[in-house]
Amino acid sequence: MFLIGCVNKNKTLKEDYFIGTWRSDDNAKIVLKKDGKGELFNFNFKNVDSISKIDSILNGDCEWRFVQIYGRDQVTITCYDGDTIQYLGKIVRTKFSINFNIGGTGLFGQSPPWNLYVFIGDPDDFNRYLFIKDK
Numbered sequence: 524m525f526l527i528g529c530v531n532k533n534k535t536l537k538e539d540y541f542i543g544t545w546r547s548d549d550n551a552k553i554v555l556k557k558d559g560k561g562e563l564f565n566f567n568f569k570n571v572d573s574i575s576k577i578d579s580i581l582n583g584d585c586e587w588r589f590v591q592i593y594g595r596d597q598v599t600i601t602c603y604d605g606d607t608i609q610y611l612g613k614i615v616r617t618k619f620s621i622n623f624n625i626g627g628t629g630l631f632g633q634s635p636p637w638n639l640y641v642f643i644g645d646p647d648d649f650n651r652y653l654f655i656k657d658k
Contacts, residue, residue, distance in 0.1 A: 524604065531645040535558065535570050536596050536609050536625065538588075541555050541587070541589060542600040543555060544656070544657040545638075545639055545654035545655065545657070546654060547652060547653060547655075549656070550565055550570045551565045552564040553566070553654055559588060560585070561584070561585045561586065561600065563581050563582060563583055563585055563602065564579040565580055565582060565629045566582070566654070567579075567581075568580065568581050568592050569587055570624050570641065571621050571641055571652065581602070583602055584602070585601060585602045586600070586601050587599065587600045589593050592622060595624070597622045597624060597625060598622075598625065600623065601619070602620075621641060622641075623639040624639070624640050624641065626638055626639075636638055637656070638653055640654065
């Protein structure tokens with residue numbers, strides 16, 4: 524019996540596909556622009572940083588790029604100093620990067636349409652912070 528890893532090795536993905544607006548079920552929004560810049564709106568940071576359990580919402584400018592990490596296609600979003608997180612009612616300046624996995628439909632998620640996600644907590648629980656592209 525052969526085992527197939529759940530790795531997105533689709534070589535047909537292009538950076539242009541990711542340009543546009545992406546939304547999650549909790550009304551968070553990611554806007555990715557052609558020039559590599561972007562914006563995050565109502566982004567629940569707790570879903571990305573499950574270790575610190577910071578309950579915060581991120582709104583701010585960012586940069587993004589389409590990358591391959593360990594053979595997996597991903598979208599990396601980086602927010603720089605000057606962007607803000609609301610933490611305990613205060614505005615806090617921050618700098619961090621988020622690597623979004625790219626998943627699709629089908630048995631192993633290897634077919635379009637593609638979506639962006641990060642795992643919330645343990646990946647074995649398959650709980651994802653999922654963003655779907657606007658049509």
